[in-house]
Amino acid sequence: MVKEFKVKAVEDLKDRLSRSSIAIGARFQGLTSQQLNDLRRRLAVQDVEFRVVRNTLALIAAREAGKTSVEVVFQGPTGVAFGYGDPIEPARILAEFIRSTRLPLEINGAFMESRTLSSDEVRTLATLPPKDQLIAILLGQMQAPIAQLLYVLNAPIQSLAIVLQRVVENGDGGSASENDSSASVEQSSEASEADSTEPEASVAEEVAAEAPAPQEEVASEAAPEEGVASEDVAEEAAEQEESGSAEAEEEEKSE
Template identity: 40%
Template sequence: MARPDKAAAVAELKDKFSSSSAVVLTEYRGLTVKALKDLRRSLGENATYAVSKNTLTTIAAREAGVEGLDEHLVGPTAITFVDGDPVVVAKGLRDFARTNPLLVIKGGVLDGKFLNSDEVRTLADLESREVLLAKVAGGMQGVLQQAVSLVAAPLSQVARLAAALEQAAQEDPSIIGGAGTPAAVDQEPSTDDTTDAAPAAEADIAAAPAADTETATAVPDTNPVAADAAEEN
């Protein structure tokens, strides 16, 4: 490959490394052209399956700041540049490898971290982004329904209570407006009443001894011994 072509190939690979959400390295030794076409078709728009020279891939990965791939870029290696959900692509590669054992998963890179072959398979066992979002949406919908029920229940009770109160008020307006004359409130005697009563009470007390004296004077002496002595004299 001429030098300008190599530079262009490195620049293209570097751009794919930088723009991809994940990268998976596979060995395709022994796979037919038809099998590789089927693999590309199965990945669809989620990934790009490319075959390139290991030396060019190594240079492009370094320029893109991707580390950990050098020791795995040995032998016939194809690169899967993930454009969509990495979990979906990992599942596609794993499932294809089950029916085509010649496809060997070497490893990959996700969020700048290198993944070995076992970690890529573990990634394939996870649920896809769509499934997780559907579960989250379903959970949120359930929580929202519970929240609506909790809020709506007290409001409906208040509405029923208000309707009952309105009906009762129509039948008996006194429930709201009040009825009857309020009871008189006992009041404490005023200072003037207390002052006027005191002299009257003192006058009654002062008059009592005089009345007793007059009563005592008016009563005749009925002692018989005294009467007889008076007659003899």
């Protein structure tokens, strides 16, 4: 009967160690039954079981469950807190119970999946945020670069949308400004044409004023030439008369 009881106890501990996400061994020496029941109630709120175990049977069950460094967890009168959900919650509740009651409850160590944690590691685990909050923080850190990338990619599109919206809102004003600008361009072109005609008129007047001067010079140059020509004709006529008179004298002498 005793052997059968021990076999069942080992199988039960082995099953709990295999199914639990964390199993924390705590030495409860010096605690009363009422204080242990208070601890059980606090742990039960988070679906954590607290069971007092015999170290010899617990060592056998832990080894059969594939745990290592089992002697660290089972030291002295030991109770084991089996957690099946968030592994942080059992460690947090035990640490809070020790801090608030100041009872001589000491954490030996823990089995968390395939690892064996020391008492210091369990206390560090108790200071972490809950698992859901850790996942949210991790997802936020993972999504931050993606959000920044999307912001950078959407920035040109948003700028274009803003520009188009302003164009739509200022559509009437824009057409009026275009009409004003076209009218001002026409006025400036007419003014430039008027300015260009004035220099042309002044140039024509200057040409007309200077035109008679060359004609007078030509006339003045032509007058001396005519006088010279008349003098040449007179000299030729005189020479002909002289030659005629000379011939007449020679004829008279010959007669």
